[in-house]
Amino acid sequence: MIDINFLRYQKQALTKQAKKDKQIFKISVGITIATVLLSLGLIGLTFFLNNHTGKITQKISLTTEEIEKYKETEASYIFLINKLKIIRELFELRADKQAAIHFFDNLFPADVEISGIRYEIEEGILSLKITSPHIFRLEEVFTILKEPNIKKHFLTMNRSNLKREQNAKYSFQLVLSLDKNSDLISYD
């Protein structure tokens, strides 16, 4: 009797397929292990970062508490800086006036007086009342004021209200605004 294996080729095919499945299975096991390790690693990293952030938060609270102790110092310091800024602003505003008065006081002859001042501090406009003992001195003053070297320090310079006073002196108003870039300005 002769044995005839009718499933020979099928068995060979199944064996081949099983081998292929096993290979794929091995690869998928590797991938699964890698995925599990990655998941565990990420969970660990999250835990570490959370812990680290918690420590930073704790440090922030401690530092904030320490800063709170200096609160009055901080307030005083901010007031000090704000005040210095305001004082600088006010010094700048009044420096215009002081510079102009000083400048004209030295510029005019000794018998010519600055007998009145009006200073609009916000606008930086200064009105000076100039009094001269006689008309010839007044002409001298006008000649001085026309000089380009004098005019260059001021953005505007207008003369008005020329009159003869009861005491025979002559006076006029000189309205001017000082050029901020002028070298006349100093905080004296």
Added chain:
Amino acid sequence: MKKNQEQNFKLFYNNRKYLLFTVLLIWLCGVLALFVIKPQLAKIKEIRSEHGEKNSELELLVHKRRELAQVLTSDEFQKKEKVDEVLPSHKPLLELLTNLNQAAKKTKISFVNLELNPGLIASPAADLNLEDKNTSTRTRQAKKSTSNTNKNYDYIEVSLAIKGQTQNVEEFMRVLEKIAPLTTITDFNINNQEKTRQELQSSTAADLSQVSTATMTILTYYYTQTIKISSSSRMPSVGEEELAIFEKIQELLPSDFQMQTTLQSTDLEDIFGIENLVEKMK
């Protein structure tokens, strides 16, 4: 029928069990990727971002703590009383009156007239009221300011008339602008009084100088700005110009004004009729 299905499954399991396990493992990987890896990655990203922010916040706070410690020993802070004296945080009415008296004594001029309208007088504790804890930094507009710009200061306006020798009047103006609190003359008129021949003949050599009367308007400034303090806010910096001004104000003359903190005299009459009031005050 059912038996056939079972047999088919057993046959499939025996032949393709590795394929089945592979499918299960792939499914497991998918589940892990979807429900573990993806959320963890998102969480890590969020934590890292938070971590960065907190680190910057901590750096800022540590820097601020260091700055605050330095502030305490800085020259500017040590001499802050001078700045407070130049620009006080309350209406400096008493200081202004004392200064006028001080300048008048120094320059030997006399007052003819003095007009002022100080309004409400703030308490010396106004400093504390200026600290605004809840709102952002506010500025108060100067009441008498003609411009629309916000100001962090206000002023007391005083009109006065003085009389004295011309050079003394001029000296009075100079002294007045050099005494703390910061004062500036905004309006000024001087009248030189000519002496009659009779007056000149009767006057001594010392009286020969010209007598002037002057009217003027002066402004004395005080601080009104409120501030907000928070532990995370940055410390303001001092610029070169502010440092120059800080040096400049040290040259201003100190005011003679002294805050009265003690009872000068208890020789009082109990005008309110409160029992034992005078004894208690003594």
